[in-house]
Amino acid sequence: MAPNDSAHSTEAPEGLAAGRRKASRYLVPLVVAGVAAGTIGLVPALADSGDPDLPEITAQELIEKIAASDTEQLSGTMKITTDLGLPALDGLAGSLAGAGGGEGSSADPQARLTELASGTHTLRIAADGPDRQKISLVRDSDEYSLIHNGDEVWGYDSASNEVFHAEEDGKGGSGHDGAAEKRADDLPTTPKDFADEVLKASKGTTSITVGGTAKVAGRDAYKLVVKPEQKGSTVGSVTIAVDARTGTPLKFTLTPSSGGKAVVDAGFTTVDFSRPAASTFDFTPPKGAKVTEADESADEQRHAGEEFEKGLADFAGPQVIGEGWTSVAKIEAPGGADAGAAQKGDAPAEAQQFLDALGDKVTGKFGQGTVFSTRLVNALMTEDGTVYVGAVTKDALVKAANEDK
Incomplete structure (x- = not known):
C-alpha cells in the first residue's frame, strides 16, 4: 500500500x-x-x-x-x-x-x-x-x-x-x-x-x-x-x-x-x-x-588564533541575502572595497590568470566578477573582493549581487 x-x-x-x-x-x-x-x-x-x-x-x-x-x-x-x-x-x-x-x-x-x-x-x-x-x-x-x-x-x-x-x-x-x-x-x-x-x-x-x-x-x-x-x-x-x-x-x-x-x-x-x-x-x-x-601545540595554536583574530578585526561576518533555499551569503573583504581591490591587485598575475581560468566571467550592477561553480555550491567573487556564495544557480547568484547594489 x-x-x-x-x-x-x-x-x-x-x-x-x-x-x-x-x-x-x-x-x-x-x-x-x-x-x-x-x-x-x-x-x-x-x-x-x-x-x-x-x-x-x-x-x-x-x-x-x-x-x-x-x-x-x-x-x-x-x-x-x-x-x-x-x-x-x-x-x-x-x-x-x-x-x-x-x-x-x-x-x-x-x-x-x-x-x-x-x-x-x-x-x-x-x-x-x-x-x-x-x-x-x-x-x-x-x-x-x-x-x-x-x-x-x-x-x-x-x-x-x-x-x-x-x-x-x-x-x-x-x-x-x-x-x-x-x-x-x-x-x-x-x-x-x-x-x-x-x-x-x-x-x-x-x-x-x-x-x-x-x-x-x-x-x-x-x-x-x-x-x-x-x-x-x-x-x-x-x-x-x-x-x-x-x-x-x-x-x-x-x-x-x-x-x-x-x-x-x-x-x-x-x-x-x-x-x-x-x-x-x-x-x-x-x-x-x-x-x-591535543594540547601539545596549544601555545602555537593560541598564537595562530590571535593572529587570525587580528586579521579579522574589521570583518563583520557574512550578511545573508534572501531566505530559504535561495539565500546567499555576502562576505566582504576586511577593510572594505578599497582593501579588497588592493588585495586583488597585489596577487601575482599568473595566480590571477589561473583563478580566472577556473571560473566564468560575469558582469552586472556590482561591476565585474568571476563565478566559481560546483554541482551544489556556487561562489561569485567581484573585482572589489566581495564574495557571494550559496547553493543557488549562477543566474540567481548574479541576481542577488545586483540586488545588493
Whole structure:
C-alpha cells in the first residue's frame, strides 16, 4: 500500500511527551535536510531490493516518528559517495595535518575526515549513547578510526601508526542563564510539536512529502522527500529513508536541480540496533606509535588564533541575502572595497590568470566578477573582493549581487 503523502495534523500519541533536551537532540535528522543546501553530509548508495508494502503514513506522522525515535545504540557499515565535481581529496589529509607551521598529525580528525568531501568511502560505525561512538574509515589495506569513549577522544591512522589524543574537560557550558532557559522553553517537547514546527518553517519554501517505500540494509523504510519550492536553488531534492520500525534515518540522498547522479548519496549497507560490546570503544596506542596530545601545540595554536583574530578585526561576518533555499551569503573583504581591490591587485598575475581560468566571467550592477561553480555550491567573487556564495544557480547568484547594489 502506497504511503499517503499529505501532511495533515494529527494528535500526539499518548505517552510521547519528552524532555526538552531529548527533543532538541531529535532536531538533527530534519535539520540536515534543511541545511543540506549549503553543506555536505555523510553517506551513500545502496540499491533498493524491492519496495515493501507498508501501512499508509502522512508526512507529518513520519516526521513525528523520527522525533519519537529513541535509538541510541547501533552498529553497522555505511558507504558515502560525494560528487561535487571536485578532484578526490584522499591525498590532502597529510597536507592539512602539517598546515600552519606545525608538524601536525595524520591522525588528527580535522585533517583526516576531509577525505569524505569527495569520492566513495566505506565506514564502520558504532554508537552506545552520547558518551561512546566509533567511526572507522576503511581503505584497502589500512583504516583510520575516531573513537569517543567517555571524556577521551582518540584518532588512529594505521597507515602511519600515528595517534591523536584529546581529553574533554567536562566543563561544557550548560547555559543556566535566563536567555538559555528561554531558548529551551521554545523547543518542541513532543513529536507532534516537532512536526508542527518543521512543517510551519517549510511553508512557502519547501515541499515535504512521503515518496513511497524502500528496502535499506535489509530493513523496511519510508522515504521522506524534501524539495525546494523556490526557483534558483541548486538542490533538486533531499530524500531520507526512515526505518519503519524504529524511526531511525537509514539513508540520505541529495540530488541537484541540474539532474544527473546524486551530489551526496549516503546510507547503511548493514545495521544492527543492539548494544555494541563495550570493548568496541576501548583503545590503547599500539607499540611504537607516535602519540600527539591535543594540547601539545596549544601555545602555537593560541598564537595562530590571535593572529587570525587580528586579521579579522574589521570583518563583520557574512550578511545573508534572501531566505530559504535561495539565500546567499555576502562576505566582504576586511577593510572594505578599497582593501579588497588592493588585495586583488597585489596577487601575482599568473595566480590571477589561473583563478580566472577556473571560473566564468560575469558582469552586472556590482561591476565585474568571476563565478566559481560546483554541482551544489556556487561562489561569485567581484573585482572589489566581495564574495557571494550559496547553493543557488549562477543566474540567481548574479541576481542577488545586483540586488545588493
